[in-house]
Amino acid sequence: MYNLDLLGQDVSQGEITRDFDFSALSRWPEPEADNLQGSDATDELLLDTADILSALTRSNGQDELRIVTLNDGFGALSLPLQQFARVNSLNWTITVWNDSLSREQAISNNANHLGLPSPVAAQLKLQEVVSGAVVILIQAPRSLSELRQLIEATALAASADVLVLVGGRQKYLTLSINDVLGEYFNEVRAGRARSKSRVIAATGKRPLPENYVSAFPVRSEPKTLAAIPLKLAGYGATFGGTNIDPGTRFFLETLKLTFGDSAEFPDSIVDLGCGNGTISSFFPLQFPKFSGRMLATDSSRDAVAATQETAILNNVADRVVAVRDDAMSTFPDKSEELILLNPPFHVGNTVDPNIALKLFKASARVLKNNGELWCVWNSHLNYKHDLNRIVGPTTEIARNRKFTVTRSLKRA
Ligand SMILES: C[S@@+](CC[C@H](N)C(=O)[O-])C[C@H]1O[C@@H](n2cnc3c(N)ncnc32)[C@H](O)[C@@H]1O
Structure with missing residues (x-):
């Protein structure tokens, strides 16, 4: 169906990318910085490559085409396609599915600025989004587990003759990506590198057994944290999978020692950046009061x-309300008394302090006066000054070789 031998040639710039202004893509509401762009050479x-293999630009107005872009950071895959389809009156449906809400918001904002409809999927389930797709473009996610989840859903629901293209910066691509694709597709081929990026193509879906059971969520055997047995669940893109993050381990051991068994707590506690x-789940299990x-x-x-x-596995589902939200944007000002945070310090593959600062600012907004932000961070990041400045007086509660735990009191 697709001639993957074409990947043996250099890929030159096509019409879709030539006519699109990639520099117009903003990362907002994600933090913006000079070293962070809204697109890269992989997009x-x-x-x-998609154009060469499936002759996208030779489509005519009658061809109905379902194209899905996955892990499309800021719309650099979906929006050039949308713009091309609009200018040429093509009957394409382009849909984006992204794990990160802030990235989906960035894509909708960018679409709005370009006068295009938002391509962000209304459906919540990945399989519904990829259902019937004939071309799927994927910016290789950071973890293999996330890629596996995307490819598995594609194998379960995309069109039988789907073309899947996974692209990434060469230094982050490993042969394991080909292995994952090879589990679900008969033909897998890597293209030539261009501007330090490479694309791997897969076609020919392998039939899955009728009783195929999804690999997700992954559930772990009980792990012990401060003497509490804890079961954990993880999906493909969940931070840490089903592991207890070492910083979180130190954080919760410190909170257990500091609060003791008789501590009093407010009616609600925010677990900001809840991960797995x-x-x-630990809090209701550890603190009976x-x-x-x-x-x-x-x-x-x-x-x-x-x-x-995870809450279901630990029988505390009635005590945990989980909400997808960018930096507590839906929480009212001065509404909470206690926020617990292990902030991320990576954006994709880049170390970026701005994301932690964004969460500190959000905490300062959401905390009541004298409310508390408890935080754990890699000691070398030295956030104490930022916490003092953004939230209020910050005390170091504990420190080990790697991590520091602080308490910040919201300044009135
Ligand atoms: C270092 S992980 C901590 C995860 C978990 N609390 C733990 O201790 O294992 C940071 C988490 O912050 C989340 N995060 C990143 N940016 C965010 C944002 N703008 N709003 C809310 N959460 C965010 C990430 O998805 C990730 O799950």
């Missing part, structure tokens, strides 16, 4: 789903 290579839900609810929140779809699943 252009993916689009140009370790903190949200806490009778309120954990408000777990994360911008990652797979974090929210994992937190819910």
Whole structure:
């Protein structure tokens, strides 16, 4: 169906990328910085490769085409396609599915600025989004597990003759990506590198057994955290999978020692950036005097789903409310008394302090006067000054070789 031998040639720039202004893509509401762009050379290579293999630019107005872009950071895959389809009156449906809410918001904002409809999927389930797709473009996610989840859903629901293209910066691509694709597709071929990026193509879906059971969520055997046995669940993009993050381990051991068994707690406690839900399930299990609810929140779809699943596994589902939200944007000002946070310090593959600062600012907004932000961070990041400045007086509660735990009091 597709001639993957074409990948043996250099891929030149095609019409879709030539006519699109990639510099117009903003990362907002994600933090913006000079070293962070809204697109990279991989986006252009993916689009140009898709055009060569499936002759996108030779489509005519009658051809109905369902194209899906996955992990499309800021719309650099979907929006050039949309613009091309609009200018040429093509009957294409382009849909984006992204784990991160802030990235989906960035794509909708960018679409709006370009006068295009938002391509962000209304459906919540990945399989519904890829259902019937004939071309799927994927910016290789950071983890293999996330890629596996995307490819598995594609194998389960996309069109029988789907073409899947996975692209990435060469230094991050490994042969394991080909292995995952090879589990679900008969033909897998890597293209030539261009501007330090490469694309791997897969076609020929392998039939899956009728009783095929999805590999997700992954559930772990009980792990012990401060003497509490904890079961954890993880989806493909959940931070840490089903592991207890070492910083979180130190954080919760410190909170256990500091609060003791008789501590009093407010009616709700926010688990900001909840990941796999370790903190949200641990709290009700560890502190019998806490009778309120954990408000777990994360911008990652797979974090929210994992937190819910983790709470079910630990029989505390009635105590944990998990919400997908960007930096608590839906929480009212001065509404909470206690926020727990293990902030991320990576954006994709780049170390970026701005995301932690964004969560500190959000905490300062959401905390009541004298409310508390408890935080764990890699000591070398030295956030104490930022916490003092953004939230209020910050005290170091504990420190080990790697991590520091602080308490910040919201300045009135
Ligand atoms: C270092 S992980 C901590 C996860 C979990 N609390 C734990 O302790 O294992 C940070 C989490 O922050 C989330 N995050 C990143 N940006 C966010 C944002 N803008 N709003 C909410 N959560 C965010 C990430 O998805 C990730 O799950």
